[in-house]
Amino acid sequence: MRIQRIQFASVRSLPAIRAAYVPLLLLAVGLVYPFVASNPYLVSTGVVFFIQALLVASLAFLMGWAGQISLGHASLYAIGAYTSAILTARAGVPFPLAFFVAGALAGLAAFVVGLPSLRLSGHYLAMATLGFAEIVVVILIEADALTGGTNGLVGIPAAAFGSYVLDNAYAYYYFAFAVFLAILYALYLLTHTRLGRAMLALHANEVAATSLGLNVAALKLGAFVISGIVAGLAGSLYTHLNRFVSPETFSLSYSIILVAMVVIGGSRSLGGAVAAAFLLTFSNEYLRAYQDFNYLIFGLLLVIIVLFFKAGLAGAYTRLRAFVSRTARGSA
Amino acid sequence: MTGSDWLQFVFAGLTLGSIYGIVGIGFSLIYNATGAINFAQGEFVVIGAFLTITLSHSMPLGFAIITAATGLALVGLIMEFTVLRRLRGDMLSLIIATVGISLAFRATALLVWGREPLGLRHFFGEKPIALFGASLLPQSLFILALAIVCLLGLEWFFAKTIHGKAMRAVVEDEDAARALGIHAEGYTAFAFALAGLLASLAGSAVAPIAMLSYNAGGLLGLKGFAAAILGGLRKPRAALAGGLLLGLIEALAAGVFPSGYKDAIALVVLLVVLSVRPQGLFGAREERLV
Numbered sequence: 144m145r146i147q148r149i150q151f152a153s154v155r156s157l158p159a160i161r162a163a164y165v166p167l168l169l170l171a172v173g174l175v176y177p178f179v180a181s182n183p184y185l186v187s188t189g190v191v192f193f194i195q196a197l198l199v200a201s202l203a204f205l206m207g208w209a210g211q212i213s214l215g216h217a218s219l220y221a222i223g224a225y226t227s228a229i230l231t232a233r234a235g236v237p238f239p240l241a242f243f244v245a246g247a248l249a250g251l252a253a254f255v256v257g258l259p260s261l262r263l264s265g266h267y268l269a270m271a272t273l274g275f276a277e278i279v280v281v282i283l284i285e286a287d288a289l290t291g292g293t294n295g296l297v298g299i300p301a302a303a304f305g306s307y308v309l310d311n312a313y314a315y316y317y318f319a320f321a322v323f324l325a326i327l328y329a330l331y332l333l334t335h336t337r338l339g340r341a342m343l344a345l346h347a348n349e350v351a352a353t354s355l356g357l358n359v360a361a362l363k364l365g366a367f368v369i370s371g372i373v374a375g376l377a378g379s380l381y382t383h384l385n386r387f388v389s390p391e392t393f394s395l396s397y398s399i400i401l402v403a404m405v406v407i408g409g410s411r412s413l414g415g416a417v418a419a420a421f422l423l424t425f426s427n428e429y430l431r432a433y434q435d436f437n438y439l440i441f442g443l444l445l446v447i448i449v450l451f452f453k454a455g456l457a458g459a460y461t462r463l464r465a466f467v468s469r470t471a472r473g474s475a
Numbered sequence: 476m477t478g479s480d481w482l483q484f485v486f487a488g489l490t491l492g493s494i495y496g497i498v499g500i501g502f503s504l505i506y507n508a509t510g511a512i513n514f515a516q517g518e519f520v521v522i523g524a525f526l527t528i529t530l531s532h533s534m535p536l537g538f539a540i541i542t543a544a545t546g547l548a549l550v551g552l553i554m555e556f557t558v559l560r561r562l563r564g565d566m567l568s569l570i571i572a573t574v575g576i577s578l579a580f581r582a583t584a585l586l587v588w589g590r591e592p593l594g595l596r597h598f599f600g601e602k603p604i605a606l607f608g609a610s611l612l613p614q615s616l617f618i619l620a621l622a623i624v625c626l627l628g629l630e631w632f633f634a635k636t637i638h639g640k641a642m643r644a645v646v647e648d649e650d651a652a653r654a655l656g657i658h659a660e661g662y663t664a665f666a667f668a669l670a671g672l673l674a675s676l677a678g679s680a681v682a683p684i685a686m687l688s689y690n691a692g693g694l695l696g697l698k699g700f701a702a703a704i705l706g707g708l709r710k711p712r713a714a715l716a717g718g719l720l721l722g723l724i725e726a727l728a729a730g731v732f733p734s735g736y737k738d739a740i741a742l743v744v745l746l747v748v749l750s751v752r753p754q755g756l757f758g759a760r761e762e763r764l765v
Contacts, residue, residue, distance in 0.1 A: 273693075435585045
């Protein structure tokens with residue numbers, strides 16, 4: 144009887160140990176990757192992955208926890224990218240300052256995007272965010288004295304801290320990796336504390352959340368602002384990776400792709416968001432010739448997941464883990 | 476600017492406004508039937524236009540238009556039967572599903588018809604009609620007439636026919652309609668077919684005066700939605716009125732602001748109406764819980 148109980152306890156604690164292993168393993172992979180990747184291009188692709196992971200994770204935070212939808216996330220990414228580009232290329236502002244201003248301005252824009260959410264929900268909010276995103280694209284194209292219009296903005300300097308210039312792919316990779324880890328950890332903490340639970344309550348039932356004394360307006364706006372700041376910082380990372388920005392990167396389709404990635408990842412999972420971003424980066428890189436086809440697949444995938452696999456990749460992982468531990472127990 | 480210049484802007488505004496209005500009516504129909512917004516509505520318009528263009532190479536234009544419209548009605552039906560029906564009441568999933576469908580349609584348009592914008596020949600020639608010092612293309616006149624015919628047809632259908640009345644009953648109170656023996660699902664599917672049909676007609680009609688590219692659907696859908704929101708989502712009549720008003724605002728603003736900002740104007744109108752009067756200019760206020 145006693146032995147059985149110990150066995151039971153050890154089986155129960157197994158997933159917890161494994162859960163700690165997975166991030167550590169990924170951390171190791173992230174640190175070693177530049178040495179394994181044979182050329183600077185592949186190292187830069189790693190940075191693209193970090194950027195997309197931050198975008199998907201920040202949108203997942205907004206959709207999965209706060210339950211607010213945004214079809215215009217790419218516009219906040221654009222605001223961050225262009226802020227950083229214009230400040231460093233045209234005004235000579237040092238990179239660290241431009242990086243934080245990019246995040247702050249995108250956060251401010253997200254506050255504006257979030258304002259309608261206080262009165263609107265669901266479809267109306269989705270359309271409002273879509274409209275906002277389209278306005279941003281129009282401004283990027285039309286205000287060409289500032290943004291370079293459809294031709295985009297060139298002459299963006301490499302990221303630098305004082306005299307230390309991150310002008311090779313490896314240095315920039317580790318900087319981006321550090322940013323990625325810090326932000327992801329911050330999002331993890333946010334979602335696993337009082338705030339995260341309050342947001343979940345808001346998601347589940349707004350009326351009930353209000354009657355529990357939660358400040359619904361502040362929660363919603365806070366979620367928008369946080370996701371906007373992250374998107375803005377990701378935009379700055381993108382600008383100084385690519386050293387060139389143009390409006391087509393931030394199209395409506397990209398916003399929709401980001402929503403698709405959140406759904407594919409399983410909207411209430413940061414790990415799922417990162418996995419989905421990996422899928423997106425991989426498919427853009429290795430299936431580039433089929434990019435048009437990719438959009439068709441992603442579109443159909445969205446429909447299929449919504450119909451049959453609501454929990455996305457994260458749900459599939461949970462099921463797989465349950466299956467493995469079940470069979471392991473069965474064979475033991 | 477002279478009076479005839481302004482009149483020219485008014486004509487341009489009414490033409491585009493009619494298109495927004497027809498797309499807006501599609502939004503209104505589906506919203507009333509299901510409480511959902513069809514984010515693929517703009518893509519319906521583009522696919523309808525492209526189908527018409529392709530078909531017009533091998534059959535008379537009139538047949539091409541009708542065939543394309545029938546095709547899009549079928550697409551609407553299939554979409555409702557296979558996807559949206561299973562997600563009723565689940566707002567977030569409905570949004571994501573129709574957004575996914577819009578992405579898939581856009582990709583399909585790109586794969587089948589390519590990147591280059593496509594146009595169609597004018598239905599009744601390109602000889603402008605002079606009117607009070609301004610000129611009006613026969614195609615513009617046709618678009619206006621189409622919008623009015625669509626609206627009158629729908630009004631007649633909802634007011635006079637038994638199926639129209641049943642559909643209104645479903646919109647009013649689905650459970651009560653069911654209790655009366657009305658087959659609610661059938662009417663929901665029918666609303667989607669009708670929305671597909673209208674979108675395709677709008678696409679065919681606008682293709683001669685505006686070249687459409689595969690990704691034009693996003694903006695067209697947004698503006699159609701803006702039209703419906705401006706007038707009021709609840710009534711097709713209000714959606715069309717909203718479309719005409721939006722077209723006028725856009726055209727007149729194009730005379731004042733740099734033309735590149737034209738697209739942004741309709742969207743600013745959308746955001747303002749959404750935040751000030753979401754029920755639309757002609758809509759009744761909807762109560763909400765908190």
